[in-house]
Amino acid sequence: MNILFIALNSPSHFAIWNYLSVEALIGHINGVFGSRKTTCKILYCNSFDSSKPVIKEINSNKYDLIGFSVLPYTLELLQKILQNINKIKAEIIFGNQLATYSPEYIIRYAIKNKNINYQNVFCVLGEGEETVEQLINVMLKKSSVYAEIESIKNICYYDGLQFHLTQLQAPDLSKLHYPPKYDISIRSQNIVEKKSKNKHADWVEHEYFISEDSPKINRAAIQMQLSRGCFWGNCSYCTRSSFRHGEKWKSFGINRIEKDLKNVILKLKYKVIEFSDDEFFGGRDKEHITRINKIIDIIENINNKIEDKISFRIFTRPDIIYKKNESGKNKIIKETLARMQQQGLDRIYIGIESGSCKQLSRYNRGLTEQSILKSIQILKEINLPFDCGFMLFDPLLTLDELIDNINFYLKHDLIRGNQWFWRPVIINKGSTWGDDKFEIYNKGKYNPNTMSYEYEINDKDVKFIADFIDLKTKETREQLYTIKQISKTDLKFNNRIAQVAKKIVEKNGLIYVNLIRDLAIAFKNSNNEIEQLKKELLTNFKLSNKM
Numbered sequence: 318m319n320i321l322f323i324a325l326n327s328p329s330h331f332a333i334w335n336y337l338s339v340e341a342l343i344g345h346i347n348g349v350f351g352s353r354k355t356t357c358k359i360l361y362c363n364s365f366d367s368s369k370p371v372i373k374e375i376n377s378n379k380y381d382l383i384g385f386s387v388l389p390y391t392l393e394l395l396q397k398i399l400q401n402i403n404k405i406k407a408e409i410i411f412g413n414q415l416a417t418y419s420p421e422y423i424i425r426y427a428i429k430n431k432n433i434n435y436q437n438v439f440c441v442l443g444e445g446e447e448t449v450e451q452l453i454n455v456m457l458k459k460s461s462v463y464a465e466i467e468s469i470k471n472i473c474y475y476d477g478l479q480f481h482l483t484q485l486q487a488p489d490l491s492k493l494h495y496p497p498k499y500d501i502s503i504r505s506q507n508i509v510e511k512k513s514k515n516k517h518a519d520w521v522e523h524e525y526f527i528s529e530d531s532p533k534i535n536r537a538a539i540q541m542q543l544s545r546g547c548f549w550g551n552c553s554y555c556t557r558s559s560f561r562h563g564e565k566w567k568s569f570g571i572n573r574i575e576k577d578l579k580n581v582i583l584k585l586k587y588k589v590i591e592f593s594d595d596e597f598f599g600g601r602d603k604e605h606i607t608r609i610n611k612i613i614d615i616i617e618n619i620n621n622k623i624e625d626k627i628s629f630r631i632f633t634r635p636d637i638i639y640k641k642n643e644s645g646k647n648k649i650i651k652e653t654l655a656r657m658q659q660q661g662l663d664r665i666y667i668g669i670e671s672g673s674c675k676q677l678s679r680y681n682r683g684l685t686e687q688s689i690l691k692s693i694q695i696l697k698e699i700n701l702p703f704d705c706g707f708m709l710f711d712p713l714l715t716l717d718e719l720i721d722n723i724n725f726y727l728k729h730d731l732i733r734g735n736q737w738f739w740r741p742v743i744i745n746k747g748s749t750w751g752d753d754k755f756e757i758y759n760k761g762k763y764n765p766n767t768m769s770y771e772y773e774i775n776d777k778d779v780k781f782i783a784d785f786i787d788l789k790t791k792e793t794r795e796q797l798y799t800i801k802q803i804s805k806t807d808l809k810f811n812n813r814i815a816q817v818a819k820k821i822v823e824k825n826g827l828i829y830v831n832l833i834r835d836l837a838i839a840f841k842n843s844n845n846e847i848e849q850l851k852k853e854l855l856t857n858f859k860l861s862n863k864m
């Protein structure tokens with residue numbers, strides 16, 4: 318059985334982050350069915366230009382099953398491909414975030430093409446391994462997928478009149494024994510640079526070229542996941558729980574983890590790993606610490622076999638590092654982190670998201686300011702550099718909360734950990750705030766391409782600042798994003814180009830943080846003159862006609 322996977326990537330974000338889902342799926346299919354029963358091919362597509370070979374491959378009619386991985390901001394690319402499909406015999410499945418949160422939209426769009434029959438089109442909701450395995454089993458029996466679709470989990474399908482969902486259930490990770498099959502070719506290019514821009518409807522197509530001088534991504538860093546989901550899973554804006562159909566944090570089995578790490582480090586020779594688990598530890602209890610120690614043992618064994626130790630980075634929450642009244646566990650976590658550092662942990666990402674108590678509680682982070690501050694203190698004590706997430710603007714942010722956030726950020730000198738502090742919260746479908754029944758803010762139109770809702774900030778002064786900063790940063794955003802990617806090519810910043818890139822993004826970040834602070838304070842202290850002040854700002858910054 319021939320299977321083609323097409324990984325669609327946003328035309329404007331070229332980070333290598335997003336290939337893991339297709340690679341995980343292929344690893345599972347290869348492991349379960351073997352190469353005698355199935356062969357899988359991946360094509361990558363992030364521009365109209367790169368969609369041409371994809372369309373040609375689909376129309377070659379060599380495939381029994383074609384799967385699209387559809388991430389946010391890829392809908393127009395998908396539409397372009399779907400419009401150009403000729404008569405094909407394959408079953409078509411769509412997976413990943415957009416297929417999970419906009420399945421009806423995608424199926425409706427696909428069957429607009431008269432060459433595509435609704436009985437051959439399905440969306441896979443959430444993690445796809447078990448669903449695709451079930452689907453392939455049906456196909457290998459030569460049965461009709463459509464006739465048996467009710468028996469396959471996590472599917473959205475159309476019966477010609479209406480849409481249906483089959484049983485929703487996240488896969489049991491302990492039964493997913495086979496690690497991803499990483500595609501090295503996609504990671505072996507130099508960083509691409511933008512050559513030109515063409516307007517296509519409401520989006521911009523980027524053309525990239527490979528620069529001889531740009532730093533190589535090749536074998537610099539690879540993303541891996543040793544678990545999925547988050548033990549907290551309750552933040553107001555987060556979709557992780559709904560993507561897992563209500564399941565929280567789960568680990569892959571330790572044997573799979575060992576196989577995966579050995580493959581990546583010993584066979585594929587990667588030296589830097591970004592563990593992109595939603596949350597790396599899963600908790601602070603004995604079972605979680607035991608698991609982490611087993612993972613460190615595996616890494617230590619591997620490190621002993623190679624010349625230079627690997628380096629790696631993990632994601633976690635502040636309340637994994639510190640919790641009030643749990644001094645014993647705090648000590649154990651600190652020691653565990655130190656042990657991880659000895660084996661190559663050189664950076665940690667902790668989601669702070671807000672420095673305002675009221676906003677933290679609105680975000681339902683389940684965190685106190687104290688746990689955040691203490692966790693930062695511990696990371697500084699053990700000399701472990703950290704990145705920290707912030708989501709400054711939300712529909713209900715007040716001027717006082719904005720000032721609290723800035724004071725917190727500047728007081729704790731967080732520029733090294735976050736250079737884009739003014740990011741707004743995105744209200745995604747699948748999150749608590751994206752739920753139709755959630756009404757504390759004024760929800761706008763749903764955009765199936767971003768799987769998010771528009772919203773307006775209630776406080777008109779905060780809204781002015783958010784819009785103003787958005788317009789100002791737009792001018793250099795893409796360049797800075799590129800520079801940021803360059804800074805990440807060496808997480809230890811030993812490489813001179815990465816060091817310079819990091820300095821540039823930090824300097825740029827501070828300019829805007831200070832600007833936001835000055836605006837917030839000026840608005841807070843002015844009474845009647847505030848509207849005049851806004852007018853002058855827009856005139857001076859030549860933005861009058863844009864806001």
Ligand code: SF4
Pocket residue numbers: 546547548549550551552555556557595596634668
């Ligand atoms: S801590 Fe992160 S992954 Fe967990 S619920 Fe909150 S935003 Fe989602």
